[in-house]
Amino acid sequence: MLEIRDLDAAYGDIRVLSTVSLTVGAGEIVALLGPNGAGKSTLLNTVAGLLRPGRGTITFAGTDLARLHAHLIVEQGIALVPEGRRLFGGMTVEDNLELGAFAPRARAGRTAGLERVYTLFPDLLSRRRQLVRALSGGQQQMVAVGRALMTNPRLLMLDEPSLGIAPRLVASIMQSLVAINRTGVAVFLVEQNVPAALGLAHRAYVLESGRIALAGTAAELAADPHVRRAYLGPLAMRQ
Amino acid sequence: MTGRRERAWAAAILIALALLTALPRLIPRDSVINFVFLILLSITLAQSWNIVAGYAGQVNLGHAAFFGLGALVARTLWIGGRPIVTAMVAGAVVAVLFALLIGVAAFRLRGAYFAIGTLALGEILRTTVNNVLPEISTLPAATIATYSLTRRYYLALALAAVSVVAVTALAGSRLGLGMRAIREDEEAAEATGVGALRLKLTALALSTGLAGLAGGLFAFYHISYYPAHPFGPQWTFDALLMTFIGGVGTLHGPVLGAVLYVALKEYVALHWVDFHLLIFGALFIAIVLLLPGGLVQAAERVRRLRWG
Amino acid sequence: MSLLAQQLLLGLLIGGLYGLAAAGLSLVFGVMKVLDVAHGELIMLGGYGVVFVVALLGLDPFAALLIVIPLSLLLGAVLYWGLFGFVVRADEETRVKNSLLIGFGLALALHALAVQLWTADERSVVTPYAGAVVSVGPLTIPLVRLASLVIAFALIGGLHLLLARWRWGKAIRATAEDWQAAMLTGIDIRRAYLLAFAIGTALAGAAGTLVTIGYSVSPSIGLEWTLKALIVVVLAGLGSMLGTFVGGLLLGVAEAASAASFGGPYREVVGLVIFVVVLVVRPRGLFGR
Numbered sequence: 001m002l003e004i005r006d007l008d009a010a011y012g013d014i015r016v017l018s019t020v021s022l023t024v025g026a027g028e029i030v031a032l033l034g035p036n037g038a039g040k041s042t043l044l045n046t047v048a049g050l051l052r053p054g055r056g057t058i059t060f061a062g063t064d065l066a067r068l069h070a071h072l073i074v075e076q077g078i079a080l081v082p083e084g085r086r087l088f089g090g091m092t093v094e095d096n097l098e099l100g101a102f103a104p105r106a107r108a109g110r111t112a113g114l115e116r117v118y119t120l121f122p123d124l125l126s127r128r129r130q131l132v133r134a135l136s137g138g139q140q141q142m143v144a145v146g147r148a149l150m151t152n153p154r155l156l157m158l159d160e161p162s163l164g165i166a167p168r169l170v171a172s173i174m175q176s177l178v179a180i181n182r183t184g185v186a187v188f189l190v191e192q193n194v195p196a197a198l199g200l201a202h203r204a205y206v207l208e209s210g211r212i213a214l215a216g217t218a219a220e221l222a223a224d225p226h227v228r229r230a231y232l233g234p235l236a237m238r239q
Numbered sequence: 240m241t242g243r244r245e246r247a248w249a250a251a252i253l254i255a256l257a258l259l260t261a262l263p264r265l266i267p268r269d270s271v272i273n274f275v276f277l278i279l280l281s282i283t284l285a286q287s288w289n290i291v292a293g294y295a296g297q298v299n300l301g302h303a304a305f306f307g308l309g310a311l312v313a314r315t316l317w318i319g320g321r322p323i324v325t326a327m328v329a330g331a332v333v334a335v336l337f338a339l340l341i342g343v344a345a346f347r348l349r350g351a352y353f354a355i356g357t358l359a360l361g362e363i364l365r366t367t368v369n370n371v372l373p374e375i376s377t378l379p380a381a382t383i384a385t386y387s388l389t390r391r392y393y394l395a396l397a398l399a400a401v402s403v404v405a406v407t408a409l410a411g412s413r414l415g416l417g418m419r420a421i422r423e424d425e426e427a428a429e430a431t432g433v434g435a436l437r438l439k440l441t442a443l444a445l446s447t448g449l450a451g452l453a454g455g456l457f458a459f460y461h462i463s464y465y466p467a468h469p470f471g472p473q474w475t476f477d478a479l480l481m482t483f484i485g486g487v488g489t490l491h492g493p494v495l496g497a498v499l500y501v502a503l504k505e506y507v508a509l510h511w512v513d514f515h516l517l518i519f520g521a522l523f524i525a526i527v528l529l530l531p532g533g534l535v536q537a538a539e540r541v542r543r544l545r546w547g
Numbered sequence: 548m549s550l551l552a553q554q555l556l557l558g559l560l561i562g563g564l565y566g567l568a569a570a571g572l573s574l575v576f577g578v579m580k581v582l583d584v585a586h587g588e589l590i591m592l593g594g595y596g597v598v599f600v601v602a603l604l605g606l607d608p609f610a611a612l613l614i615v616i617p618l619s620l621l622l623g624a625v626l627y628w629g630l631f632g633f634v635v636r637a638d639e640e641t642r643v644k645n646s647l648l649i650g651f652g653l654a655l656a657l658h659a660l661a662v663q664l665w666t667a668d669e670r671s672v673v674t675p676y677a678g679a680v681v682s683v684g685p686l687t688i689p690l691v692r693l694a695s696l697v698i699a700f701a702l703i704g705g706l707h708l709l710l711a712r713w714r715w716g717k718a719i720r721a722t723a724e725d726w727q728a729a730m731l732t733g734i735d736i737r738r739a740y741l742l743a744f745a746i747g748t749a750l751a752g753a754a755g756t757l758v759t760i761g762y763s764v765s766p767s768i769g770l771e772w773t774l775k776a777l778i779v780v781v782l783a784g785l786g787s788m789l790g791t792f793v794g795g796l797l798l799g800v801a802e803a804a805s806a807a808s809f810g811g812p813y814r815e816v817v818g819l820v821i822f823v824v825v826l827v828v829r830p831r832g833l834f835g836r
Binding site for chain 3: 300352360366367480520523524527528
Binding site: 048082148151 | 727733
């Protein structure tokens with residue numbers, strides 16, 4: 001469904017991504033792993049339309065995304081939960097969620113969408129009139145995921161969803177991602193917490209210094225010696 | 240903005256200025272001399288604004304305040320009997336002192352806030368002077384009788400040369416390097432030990448000192464004017480436009496911009512008397528939209544195209 | 548004592564217009580990070596608008612608002628498409644610098660145009676009820692200015708509701724907070740910018756109309772009102788339209804108090820001094836976030 005081929009991306013003169021190729025199929029959960037500064041966020045931001053790509057192609061269900069404005073990419077069915085969540089702090093939970101249904105593809109299903117989000121995250125229902133600023137990190141993450149869901153996506157991308165979240169909440173967020181995936185939404189996940197990510201993904205890629213270093217099923221990567229040493233060993237845990 | 244190229248430009252401009260000393264003898268027409276005088280005054284004013292904007296990276300919209308202060312002090316001292324150069328220097332000193340006084344507070348502001356903050360300060364000064372000295376200032380008859388345009392012309396030449404030399408020296412110095420570092424990325428510069436506030440204040444002092452001298456020149460040149468006039472925002476905007484047209488942060492930018500701006504304004508004023516400000520405003524907008532870096536950047540772009 | 552109270556009252560009445568003038572500027576700056584220093588010229592155009600609508604159509608000047616506001620809305624859209632729309636393509640710092648410069652060019656051009664078309668003389672609109680007053684104790688309240696204050700408040704209240712309830716109003720607020728996140732939510736932020744700028748211009752037009760009705764208009768009120776609006780925006784801070792209105796009232800009263808204490812000429816200066824003090828001491832203003 002999402003097909004990235006030979007993608008280059010740069011910040012001015014600094015090359016961040018080099019000939020990156022990967023795919024995310026419909027209904028899959030795919031994880032993108034790698035050290036800090038490897039370019040994972042850049043990749044997601046480029047797909048979402050926040051950054052302009054260099055050479056290479058990004059296609060989604062046959063449509064070329066490279067020239068589209070970010071809001072039109074949302075209209076195609078791709079939603080990004082950005083790093084740091086980027087919620088509208090001065091507005092209520094419900095306002096944030098409803099804004100998620102701004103695009104035409106999501107407008108009609110707004111009420112049903114809200115119900116879905118409240119069912120998935122019951123904590124938000126009682127807090128829906130509260131200002132997002134006043135919520136805890138974990139609750140804000142729920143709002144962020146919920147807002148992305150409201151866009152009625154076919155592909156949900158998340159940039160470090162477990163960052164800054166208490167460990168026991170991480171598991172619950174991962175579970176909601178599985179539940180979301182079961183409704184047919186593909187998930188593309190950038191995640192530092194490698195065990196959690198490999199635990200729920202079908203396939204995974206490892207990005208190092210802007211290039212794809214490894215690719216395979218989650219099981220294959222979990223067994224790979226390089227991955228184990230760099231990301232799963234005791235040194236990695238200290239990161 | 241390499242040192243060598245800047246020095247080449249500086250040399251070229253200074254040679255041109257040296258050649259211009261012959262002008263009053265070659266073309267002894269008052270209209271021509273007045274026209275070139277205006278260009279020279281504008282060069283000084285634009286260069287002075289350029290120091291803070293181009294090298295320290297801040298848009299000072301209250302620049303006219305220092306021009307006005309220089310004019311006010313110089314005029315008062317000169318009419319009171321002091322020699323003009325002493326009066327001008329005194330004007331510059333007052334301008335610098337005022338600048339340092341407000342600079343500490345003003346530099347706490349960033350970006351747009353610094354711009355509008357300085358605009359407000361300039362307006363405060365203008366309004367106050369307007370209230371305290373509402374009457375026109377005219378030279379005594381004896382002075383008018385011995386008015387020598389050539390003398391004022393040479394002074395303007397000298398001042399323009401001083402401003403060019405000052406900016407060249409600044410650009411090549413460690414001071415200039417530090418300022419450019421702040422302009423590019425203030426936080427990074429601070430981290431490497433560049434004392435941002437001190438550098439900005441130094442830039443401000445240089446800038447306002449030059450502006451004060453230019454104000455003194457203005458006071459020397461005009462026979463009569465309202466004391467609040469040189470405090471008016473149009474002097475700031477003129478300096479701004481000129482620097483911008485020619486290219487901010489370059490040595491030659493303000494010079495080119497001043498020549499072009501004054502010439503253009505005179506031409507438009509002569510041919511389209513009624514609409515010249517309107518056309519001017521429109522032209523300026525076009526320039527900002529099409530060439531965000533000014534003409535100098537356009538030249539760079541052409542050069543890069545031709546040589547890959 | 549009652550003279551002072553009368554002065555303060557008049558200050559309050561014009562303060563409402565300061566607030567309305569500032570609201571448009573605040574909206575544009577808050578959403579687009581564009582500082583439109585030609586805002587005062589837009590107010591001036593609104594002022595001339597009502598003069599001509601009244602002259603041509605014979606309408607009551609307050610009713611002329613119904614024509615001036617839509618026309619200003621249109622003007623704002625045109626200015627965005629033709630001018631400020633290009634400025635927003637740059638990053639924030641360049642955006643601010645470019646918008647300042649373009650604003651100057653625009654202000655210069657509009658001012659010159661006004662002088663050319665309508666001369667530098669002051670104009671005003673005359674109404675049969677111009678001198679009507681209502682007396683409350685020792686105070687005499689000019690009805691026209693009171694009505695203007697009420698209308699200004701109503702417009703700002705309407706704006707507040709628009710931003711709070713209307714779908715695109717929320718989109719505008721979202722864009723103001725975080726334009727990238729807004730894009731990711733499916734909002735076309737260029738449309739949000741266009742709406743914000745058009746509404747800002749409409750508010751300027753309305754302010755200009757009320758200024759002409761209660762006072763007068765001439766080409767030179769542009770810079771003066773830009774500064775007033777700037778002062779109020781800085782005083783009140785960004786993010787609250789109602790806060791901006793209150794900021795305007797405060798400025799009006801402060802000006803009146805200063806004029807009463809130090810004399811007429813210093814009326815202008817106090818505003819600027821407040822401006823600078825607030826900028827340095829509490830940059831985000833009284834009500835800003």
